[in-house]
Amino acid sequence: MRALLVRDLMLAIRAGGGFGLGLAFFLIVTVLVPFGVGPQTELLSRIAPGILWIGALLACLLSLDRILALDWEDGSLDLLATAPLPMEGIVSVKALAHWITTGLPLVLAAPVLGVLLSLPVPAYQWVVISLAVGTPALSVIGTFGAALTVGIKRGGLLMSLLVLPLYVPTLIFGAEVARRGAEGLTVQTPLLLLAGISFGVIALLPFASAAVLRINLR
Amino acid sequence: MVLTVSDLAVTRGGLAILEGVSFEVNAGEALVLRGPNGIGKTTLLRSVAGLQPPEGGTVAGAEDQIAYAAHSDGLKAMLSVTENLKFWASVFGLSDIEPALVAFDLVDLRNRMAGTLSAGQKRRLGLARLMVTGRPIWVLDEPTVSLDVASVALFAEAVRGHLQQGGSALMATHIDLGLTEARVLDLTPFKAAPRTRQMDEAFL
Numbered sequence: 001m002r003a004l005l006v007r008d009l010m011l012a013i014r015a016g017g018g019f020g021l022g023l024a025f026f027l028i029v030t031v032l033v034p035f036g037v038g039p040q041t042e043l044l045s046r047i048a049p050g051i052l053w054i055g056a057l058l059a060c061l062l063s064l065d066r067i068l069a070l071d072w073e074d075g076s077l078d079l080l081a082t083a084p085l086p087m088e089g090i091v092s093v094k095a096l097a098h099w100i101t102t103g104l105p106l107v108l109a110a111p112v113l114g115v116l117l118s119l120p121v122p123a124y125q126w127v128v129i130s131l132a133v134g135t136p137a138l139s140v141i142g143t144f145g146a147a148l149t150v151g152i153k154r155g156g157l158l159m160s161l162l163v164l165p166l167y168v169p170t171l172i173f174g175a176e177v178a179r180r181g182a183e184g185l186t187v188q189t190p191l192l193l194l195a196g197i198s199f200g201v202i203a204l205l206p207f208a209s210a211a212v213l214r215i216n217l218r
Numbered sequence: 219m220v221l222t223v224s225d226l227a228v229t230r231g232g233l234a235i236l237e238g239v240s241f242e243v244n245a246g247e248a249l250v251l252r253g254p255n256g257i258g259k260t261t262l263l264r265s266v267a268g269l270q271p272p273e274g275g276t277v278a279g280a281e282d283q284i285a286y287a288a289h290s291d292g293l294k295a296m297l298s299v300t301e302n303l304k305f306w307a308s309v310f311g312l313s314d315i316e317p318a319l320v321a322f323d324l325v326d327l328r329n330r331m332a333g334t335l336s337a338g339q340k341r342r343l344g345l346a347r348l349m350v351t352g353r354p355i356w357v358l359d360e361p362t363v364s365l366d367v368a369s370v371a372l373f374a375e376a377v378r379g380h381l382q383q384g385g386s387a388l389m390a391t392h393i394d395l396g397l398t399e400a401r402v403l404d405l406t407p408f409k410a411a412p413r414t415r416q417m418d419e420a421f422l
Contacts, residue, residue: 002308003304003305003309004305004309007297007305010296010297011294011296011297014296071292073290074290074291074292074293074294075289075290075291075292076292076293078286078290078292079286079287079288079292080292080309081268081269082268082269082284082285082286083306083309083310083351084309084310084311217270218269218270218271
């Protein structure tokens, strides 16, 4: 399992796309939004937490179809399925690798990009915390979507449609944590719900992903 | 390890293509599957490898014993030859890749990126992967595609070595590998009869 993780990380860094794509997209969104909104610092700082969350979510979505499609195309998914690794382990490692190459850089970049959106000072820590808690859920749900659509020609579109509604609860509670943090309100309830979603999907979805992957490999 | 396939029926795309296939592959034995294109060799091998549940019949002795090699080699273009092999070796819990590199004449290519190899060299690397799995039963689907005569000889030598160590091999191929000891099973007689009535039964 560790070998699979190391290989996926190595591939993501070497092949470029996997590692930089999400981050570049996140950067572009947060740089462009202030231009779109215009010179209204007060409005901008009010929508900043939400924009950061939407940017992170879309950046995650962008790289989802690489999680399993590349391994499917070159046949290594078939070979992994016959290897002594449980399918649940394979999809969990894939999700973890996706989080390390996409989710984690987004978490780390968020405070830097928050400056561009004139994010209120108290919100910085809550944006980082909510993204750190929420992005693993995005990767795990995304891996489920990728498993559902692997092997379908141009499955990326279908996958986006399937995954986006599943992302909504994470977005609502994640952005709520950041918004409440920015206004100095208590964040306990949305943060607990966000963590609940993350832990829930991490615990359950790998089994669903493995099941649909087995069916798709037939 | 004995691989026993009894009364196996397989479907492809919802159509029954083979039925009543039975054979046994003992340790040290090689069995070559023959048959025209589309007869179901690949589907049969996928069923034996456990990638696809059979429509009927049983496959015994295959659980965690099979090293499967399909049409595509499962290589990563951005990893070197050594890294590709090392990855598969550690997935299967082994670490020594040198014998595999030597057996398939990949020593000189070891630091090349797999993406820069020729088709035949990629194939050789894909087959070398079998040697780092440590699994006793090799299930090979057209293993000699894009190999030249010398490489086919290398491959036959590797299979022979594997058989001598008590392994076994089940392969679909059209080429004579020079493995005189290999048994041949022609799949043509097992072609499933067209079953039109089954459709009605579903509605009745």
